[in-house]
Amino acid sequence: MATETVAEEVEAGMPQLDFSTYPNQVFWLVVTLIVIYLVLSRIALPRIGAVLAERAGTITNDIGAAEELKAKADAAEAAYEKALVDARTEANRIVAETKAEIQAELDVELQKADAEIAARTAESEKAISEIRASAVESVSAVAKDTAAEIVRVFGGSVDQAAVDAAVEAQIKGGAA
Amino acid sequence: MADEAHGDEGGLVFHPLDQFIIKPLFGDGPIHWYTVTNSTLWMAIAVLCIVLLLVTGTRKRQMVPGRTQSVAELLYGFVYKMVEDVTGKEGAKYFPYILTVFLFILFANYLALLPMSFSPTSQFAVTAVLGVGVFVIVTVLGFVLNGPAFLALFWMKDAPLVLRPVIALIELISYFVRPLSHSIRLAGNIMAGHAVLKVFAGFAAIAAISPVSILAIVAIYGLEVLVAGIQAYVFTILTCVYLKDALHPSH
Numbered sequence: 001m002a003t004e005t006v007a008e009e010v011e012a013g014m015p016q017l018d019f020s021t022y023p024n025q026v027f028w029l030v031v032t033l034i035v036i037y038l039v040l041s042r043i044a045l046p047r048i049g050a051v052l053a054e055r056a057g058t059i060t061n062d063i064g065a066a067e068e069l070k071a072k073a074d075a076a077e078a079a080y081e082k083a084l085v086d087a088r089t090e091a092n093r094i095v096a097e098t099k100a101e102i103q104a105e106l107d108v109e110l111q112k113a114d115a116e117i118a119a120r121t122a123e124s125e126k127a128i129s130e131i132r133a134s135a136v137e138s139v140s141a142v143a144k145d146t147a148a149e150i151v152r153v154f155g156g157s158v159d160q161a162a163v164d165a166a167v168e169a170q171i172k173g174g175a176a
Numbered sequence: 177m178a179d180e181a182h183g184d185e186g187g188l189v190f191h192p193l194d195q196f197i198i199k200p201l202f203g204d205g206p207i208h209w210y211t212v213t214n215s216t217l218w219m220a221i222a223v224l225c226i227v228l229l230l231v232t233g234t235r236k237r238q239m240v241p242g243r244t245q246s247v248a249e250l251l252y253g254f255v256y257k258m259v260e261d262v263t264g265k266e267g268a269k270y271f272p273y274i275l276t277v278f279l280f281i282l283f284a285n286y287l288a289l290l291p292m293s294f295s296p297t298s299q300f301a302v303t304a305v306l307g308v309g310v311f312v313i314v315t316v317l318g319f320v321l322n323g324p325a326f327l328a329l330f331w332m333k334d335a336p337l338v339l340r341p342v343i344a345l346i347e348l349i350s351y352f353v354r355p356l357s358h359s360i361r362l363a364g365n366i367m368a369g370h371a372v373l374k375v376f377a378g379f380a381a382i383a384a385i386s387p388v389s390i391l392a393i394v395a396i397y398g399l400e401v402l403v404a405g406i407q408a409y410v411f412t413i414l415t416c417v418y419l420k421d422a423l424h425p426s427h
Contacts, residue, residue, distance in 0.1 A: 016367065018197075028216045030305070032219040035223050036280055037272060039226065048230070
């Protein structure tokens with residue numbers, strides 16, 4: 001191997017101080033650095049820089065969009081709340097209206113019913129008074145007949161008119 | 177590999193630095209400037225990994241990134257933020273160069289932790305080019321952007337007038353020492369860690385000590401995983417700090 005030949009040359013000291021290899025190392029180092037520099041400045045750095053810038057832009061945009069959406073959500077929530085309040089007042093209004101309507105209807109019905117009840121009552125009272133009158137008439141007729149019959153039984157002459165008058169007077173007197 | 181060649185001398189003769197020897201990949205012979213060596217191979221593997229991660233990994237350009245794309249974006253964001261924090265907005269246009277250096281060191285360091293691999297960042301030749309590259313770029317940029325005003329970097333306006341020349345001298349020396357410390361720090365850290373690993377690996381040949389030695393290797397390896405990342409980070413952030421001097425010399 002090459003080890004022996006080279007090793008003998010540098011046996012005395014550090015291999016790093018073997019100046020015969022310097023031109024070689026310097027040449028290849030410069031080549032290496034130039035290659036790295038070209039690769040970086042031509043390809044890698046613009047690409048990574050672009051990716052980072054694009055990402056930063058995207059993040060900024062996303063944050064902006066998120067803020068916009070948040071504002072929208074807030075607005076939607078406010079609108080929802082407003083709609084809720086509106087609906088509640090509307091419902092209250094409808095309830096009150098309905099109540100009033102029902103009340104009015106009820107009043108009308110009640111009046112109607114009252115009137116009917118009054119009419120019926122009057123009718124009934126009329127019927128009762130009629131019945132009572134007819135009953136009184138019947139009672140007086142029966143009383144006259146009975147009185148006339150009693151008078152006849154006791155052998156008196158029956159003067160129908162006198163009997164009737166007497167009975168009438170008796171009933172009136174009894175009633176009074 | 178290299179250990180086996182020397183291992184017949186009783187097991188305790190280590191050659192922990194042999195792992196840093198540069199060898200031609202194909203055949204023997206002298207190393208010309210164009211020769212493909214083990215160092216070249218591992219640099220190429222580093223390039224391949226970088227391409228796989230940053231190009232292939234981001235191919236889909238997903239809005240919600242997958243695993244590899246996340247890692248690529250993480251690296252991008254990490255280094256970009258570092259450059260921006262240290263040098264300000266004006267430094268952002270040097271970001272590709274700084275990321276190049278960072279990724280090369282990071283991948284070279286981590287790939288070097290694979291067994292049988294080679295660590296290009298342990299070579300002074302490599303780190304010196306990186307360090308001097310930063311030094312030259314910063315100095316040239318400093319003068320191009322600021323003109324002679326760049327020299328105000330060494331002239332402390334806050335210091336007492338008597339001390340200013342002294343401070344200027346110290347600043348000047350420290351400025352020129354920067355590339356040296358910048359490069360030696362990286363190579364030294366990586367080399368030391370790998371050499372220590374090799375030494376403990378050599379001790380593992382002795383049955384009595386081998387359990388301790390293997391535990392030590394595990395511990396040092398864990399430390400090296402940290403060092404590999406930290407040194408890449410340190411090199412990069414110092415590059416940013418030096419770059420800041422070029423962009424804003426008047427402190």
